[in-house]
Amino acid sequence: MGGTLTEKILGRASNRDVSPGDIIEVSIDLAAFHDLTGYHVVEVMEKLGKVRVWDLDRFVVAFDHLAPPPTQRAAEIQVGLRKFVKSTGVKFFHDVGEGILHQILLERYALPGQVIIAADSHTTTVGAVGAFAQGMGASDVAAALILGKTWMMVPEPFMVRLVGKPSLGVMGKDLALYLLGEFGAEGFNGKSLEFLVEEPSAFPMDYRATVSNMGIEMGADAAMFIPDSETVNYLRMSRDIEVKPIAPDPGARYVDEFTVDLGKLEPMVAAPHSVDNVKPIDELEGVEVDYVFIGSCTNGRISDMEVAARILKGRRVRSRCIVIPASYDQYMKSLDAGYIEVLSRAGCVVTYGTCGPCLGGHFGIAGPGEVVVSTGSRNFRGRMGHPDAKIYLSSAAVAAASALEGRLADPRRYIG
Amino acid sequence: MRIEGPALKVGDKVDTDVIIPAKYLVHTDPAILAQHVMEPLDPEFPKKASRGVILIAGKAFGMGSSREQAAIALKAAGVRAVVAESFARIFYRNAINNGLPALALPGISSQVNEGDHVVIDVETGELIINGSRRLKAKPITGVALEILRSGGLMNYLKSRV
Numbered sequence: 001m002g003g004t005l006t007e008k009i010l011g012r013a014s015n016r017d018v019s020p021g022d023i024i025e026v027s028i029d030l031a032a033f034h035d036l037t038g039y040h041v042v043e044v045m046e047k048l049g050k051v052r053v054w055d056l057d058r059f060v061v062a063f064d065h066l067a068p069p070p071t072q073r074a075a076e077i078q079v080g081l082r083k084f085v086k087s088t089g090v091k092f093f094h095d096v097g098e099g100i101l102h103q104i105l106l107e108r109y110a111l112p113g114q115v116i117i118a119a120d121s122h123t124t125t126v127g128a129v130g131a132f133a134q135g136m137g138a139s140d141v142a143a144a145l146i147l148g149k150t151w152m153m154v155p156e157p158f159m160v161r162l163v164g165k166p167s168l169g170v171m172g173k174d175l176a177l178y179l180l181g182e183f184g185a186e187g188f189n190g191k192s193l194e195f196l197v198e199e200p201s202a203f204p205m206d207y208r209a210t211v212s213n214m215g216i217e218m219g220a221d222a223a224m225f226i227p228d229s230e231t232v233n234y235l236r237m238s239r240d241i242e243v244k245p246i247a248p249d250p251g252a253r254y255v256d257e258f259t260v261d262l263g264k265l266e267p268m269v270a271a272p273h274s275v276d277n278v279k280p281i282d283e284l285e286g287v288e289v290d291y292v293f294i295g296s297c298t299n300g301r302i303s304d305m306e307v308a309a310r311i312l313k314g315r316r317v318r319s320r321c322i323v324i325p326a327s328y329d330q331y332m333k334s335l336d337a338g339y340i341e342v343l344s345r346a347g348c349v350v351t352y353g354t355c356g357p358c359l360g361g362h363f364g365i366a367g368p369g370e371v372v373v374s375t376g377s378r379n380f381r382g383r384m385g386h387p388d389a390k391i392y393l394s395s396a397a398v399a400a401a402s403a404l405e406g407r408l409a410d411p412r413r414y415i416g
Numbered sequence: 417m418r419i420e421g422p423a424l425k426v427g428d429k430v431d432t433d434v435i436i437p438a439k440y441l442v443h444t445d446p447a448i449l450a451q452h453v454m455e456p457l458d459p460e461f462p463k464k465a466s467r468g469v470i471l472i473a474g475k476a477f478g479m480g481s482s483r484e485q486a487a488i489a490l491k492a493a494g495v496r497a498v499v500a501e502s503f504a505r506i507f508y509r510n511a512i513n514n515g516l517p518a519l520a521l522p523g524i525s526s527q528v529n530e531g532d533h534v535v536i537d538v539e540t541g542e543l544i545i546n547g548s549r550r551l552k553a554k555p556i557t558g559v560a561l562e563i564l565r566s567g568g569l570m571n572y573l574k575s576r577v
Contacts, residue, residue, distance in 0.1 A: 137484035137510040186476035382456035
C-alpha cells in the first residue's frame with residue numbers, strides 16, 4: 001500500500017489494503033443521478049424488479065440537464081422521476097431551478113475522503129474537496145443504488161504539485177486546459193490525480209472544482225485536491241461544519257509527479273474539435289465569435305460571474321452571450337453582489353441552474369458554422385448543436401472578453 | 417467465447433457525443449438508438465454495421481460522457497465487439513454491462529483493414545485476421561468476464577440482488 005490519498009480512501013471503503021491494479025469492491029458513501037440519466041437508472045431497476053435505494057441518507061437527485069423541460073418528452077421524464085422520488089422516499093431531491101447536480105453536491109453533500117458515484121461523467125467535480133468521485137453508466141448506478149457497493153480497479157495515483165499563484169486574468173480553467181494540452185485527452189487513463197496546493201489560498205475552491213471537473217476529459221478515474229486549509233474554510237463557510245483534512249502519508253508512492261508553477265500559466269483555449277487542441281489565447285486572438293456561453297458545472301460559479309461582470313461592467317457585448325450560474329445559490333450570491341445586473345445591462349441573457357447549452361440541450365443551441373466560446377468541458381463536433389459549429393473552450397474571463405470584442409480576446413487587457 | 421465478423425474502422429478519440437448525440441438521450445430503446453449511432457461522424461454507419469461487424473477503433477474510444485446509450489446503440493446497430501487501441505473507463509464498463517465485448521490492443525488500427533475478417537477469442541484475447549494473421553489483445557478477465565458470460569450486468573445481478 002503506497003499511502004496515497006487514493007489508496008487510503010479506497011482501502012477504507014473496501015476494508016482491505018489496496019494497490020494500483022487491484023480489483024476491489026467498495027462501499028459507497030454518496031450516490032446520485034440527475035434527470036437525463038436518472039430515468040434510465042430507474043428503468044434498469046424496474047427491469048430487475050428492485051426499485052429501492054440501499055440508504056436514503058446517501059442518495060441525491062437533482063434535475064439539471066432538462067431543467068426546465070424544453071420538450072414534452074423531457075417533461076414526461078421529470079414527472080416519472082418525481083413519482084420515483086415520492087414512492088421510494090428520496091430525502092435529498094432538488095427539483096428544477098435548484099442547480100446542476102455537481103454544484104449541489106459540492107455545496108451541500110460531498111466530504112473529504114468519501115467514495116462518490118453518480119450517473120454522470122463530471123462527478124469528478126467534487127474531487128475538489130478531496131473525495132474519490134467518479135461517474136458510471138445507468139446500469140452500474142442502478143446496481144450501486146440497490147447494493148450500496150460497486151466494483152472498481154484501483155487506479156495509479158499521479159501527483160500534481162501546484163506552486164506559486166495564478167497571475168491576474170488566469171483562472172482554474174487555464175490550469176485544466178494547460179494539463180490537457182500537456183498530457184492529452186485521456187492522458188491520465190487508468191490514473192487518479194492528486195493535487196497538492198502548496199499555498200492553499202492561491203487556488204480557491206471554485207478553481208479546484210473546474211480542474212476536478214475536467215479530470216474526466218483527461219481520462220482520470222478521479223481528480224482530487226488533497227484537503228487543506230482552503231477545503232476546511234470552504235466547508236466551514238458553505239455548510240458550517242468542521243472537517244479534519246486527510247492527507248497522503250509522508251513518502252507516499254505515486255506512479256509519477258508533475259509540478260506546475262501557477263504564476264507561469266497564461267489564459268488558454270481549447271480549439272475545435274478536441275478538448276486537448278489547446279493553445280494560448282494570443283495564438284487565437286481575433287477569431288470572430290458568434291456566441292458565448294458562460295456557465296455549466298465546469299464554470300458557473302461566483303468567481304466566474306465576478307470576472308465576467310468585471311470585464312463587462314458599463315459595456316455592451318458584441319457577441320450573443322448567455323450566462324448561467326450553476327445553482328440557485330451561485331445565482332443569488334451573484335445577484336447580491338450586483339453581477340447579474342451588470343451582465344444583464346451588458347446584453348447577456350441570464351438564467352440559472354441548468355446545463356442548457358453545454359450539451360446542445362436547450363437555451364442556446366449552436367447553428368451551422370457558428371463560432372462559439374463556451375466555458376463548458378467539451379467541444380466535440382455536434383456537442384452544442386449543429387456538427388458544423390466550431391466550439392472553443394475557455395475560462396469565464398476569456399469568454400467575457402471575447403463576448404465584449406466579438407472575437408477571441410485576451411482578458412488581461414481588461415483586468416488589472 | 418468466440419466472436420467474428422468483418423472489420424469496420426473508426427479513428428482515434430471517438431467520443432460519446434459522436435457515438436450517440438445528447439439529443440437522443442431521452443431514449444433508451446435500442447431500435448431507436450441504432451438508427452442514430454455515429455451520426456455526426458458518418459450517417460451511413462448504421463447501414464454499414466447492420467450486417468454484423470467487428471468495430472476497430474483507435475485511442476480513447478468512447479471518451480467523454482457516461483451515457484450508457486453509446487454502448488447500447490453500437491450493439492443494437494450490429495457491432496458484435498469493439499477492439500480499440502484503448503478505451504475510456506466508463507465506456508468500457510458500459511460495453512461489458514451490455515454484453516458487448518471490448519478488447520484493448522495498442523497498434524490495432526494499423527494492423528487491420530476495413531473489411532478484413534476478424535475472429536476474436538474473448539477469454540484469451542487472441543485475434544485471427546483473414547484466417548491466418550494472429551494478434552493478441554488484453555483478454556477480458558475477472559468480474560468483467562463473469563458479467564459478459566452472464567450476458568450483461570442485468571443477468572449477472574439477477575442472482576445477486
